Amino acid sequence: MEFNNVYENAKRAESYSKLQFPGTYYLAYRDIPGLLLKHVKGRKAIDFGCGTGRSTRFLQKYGFDTIGIDISEEMITKAKEIDPIGDYRLIKNNNFEQLEKNYFDLVFSGFAFDNIPNTANRIQILKELGSLINNNSRIVLLESTPEIYIYEWLSFSTKNFPENRKAKSGDKVKIVMTDVEDKRPVEDIIWFDEDYLDLFSKSDMLLIDTRKPLAKPEEPYQWINETKIAPWVIYVFKKLS
Ligand SMILES: C[S@@+](CC[C@H](N)C(=O)[O-])C[C@H]1O[C@@H](n2cnc3c(N)ncnc32)[C@H](O)[C@@H]1O
Numbered sequence: 001m002e003f004n005n006v007y008e009n010a011k012r013a014e015s016y017s018k019l020q021f022p023g024t025y026y027l028a029y030r031d032i033p034g035l036l037l038k039h040v041k042g043r044k045a046i047d048f049g050c051g052t053g054r055s056t057r058f059l060q061k062y063g064f065d066t067i068g069i070d071i072s073e074e075m076i077t078k079a080k081e082i083d084p085i086g087d088y089r090l091i092k093n094n095n096f097e098q099l100e101k102n103y104f105d106l107v108f109s110g111f112a113f114d115n116i117p118n119t120a121n122r123i124q125i126l127k128e129l130g131s132l133i134n135n136n137s138r139i140v141l142l143e144s145t146p147e148i149y150i151y152e153w154l155s156f157s158t159k160n161f162p163e164n165r166k167a168k169s170g171d172k173v174k175i176v177m178t179d180v181e182d183k184r185p186v187e188d189i190i191w192f193d194e195d196y197l198d199l200f201s202k203s204d205m206l207l208i209d210t211r212k213p214l215a216k217p218e219e220p221y222q223w224i225n226e227t228k229i230a231p232w233v234i235y236v237f238k239k240l241s
Contacts (some may be wrong), residue, residue, distance in 0.1 A: 003124040008071070028213075035211065045066045045067070053080075053088060054070055066086070126139075143234075145212065145230055153224055158174070190203060207236075
């Protein structure tokens with residue numbers, strides 16, 4: 001299957017670089033600090049798929065020493081522009097050689113696996129990420145649930161893509177981000193819960209915690225489906241020692 005990472009694009013990178021944590025994104029990151037506090041010891045962090053550095057700067061705010069890595073030169077360029085003293089690195093062909101092995105306490109990834117096709121490729125990446133951490137470290141993946149692609153949300157629209165309803169893990173789906181200037185549909189890869197669990201076991205990882213955050217009516221947003229249906233899933237896991 002042909003799949004192009006939409007983030008390898010200057011216009012998309014420019015648009016994404018202005019994104020903070022509005023609406024549905026607030027919900028995505030709301031529970032992350034508590035999970036990091038509960039599960040992660042140590043401060044050395046990799047932000048895999050750091051994009052323009054929004055998630056990396058989020059980790060910095062909670063005291064982590066970060067290296068942001070991404071496959072998109074356009075996104076990394078923007079990250080460095082916004083945070084010139086931050087450490088942001090381009091990685092290509094799943095080659096993590098520039099990073100120290102068994103060194104990091106945390107690998108965080110926000111929405112990168114939503115853009116990664118092919119089971120074997122995903123397993124290879126998870127194994128490579130596993131080689132960067134030690135037996136006490138944690139990997140935290142924050143990703144889209146399959147439901148995000150079939151309902152309407154404060155920060156996303158999918159109503160023009162009814163074909164998303166038939167998609168299976170690994171298929172391409174489309175979604176429009178409504179908080180950014182660039183309203184061209186984003187092409188993502190959908191992945192169901194049971195297939196994430198299968199990926200973790202095939203990558204020699206042990207799942208420790210899972211969350212599907214729901215919004216609360218008292219939060220200061222005009223939630224659409226966020227109080228009833230979870231648009232995001234968070235997996236916390238470690239490598240099998
Ligand atoms: C939706 S953006 C999220 C950026 C950031 N984590 C955030 O929350 O703001 C997903 C990022 O994952 C990156 N990505 C996709 N495939 C990747 C890969 N194989 N290796 C590293 N980064 C990848 C994309 O280039 C893009 O910058």
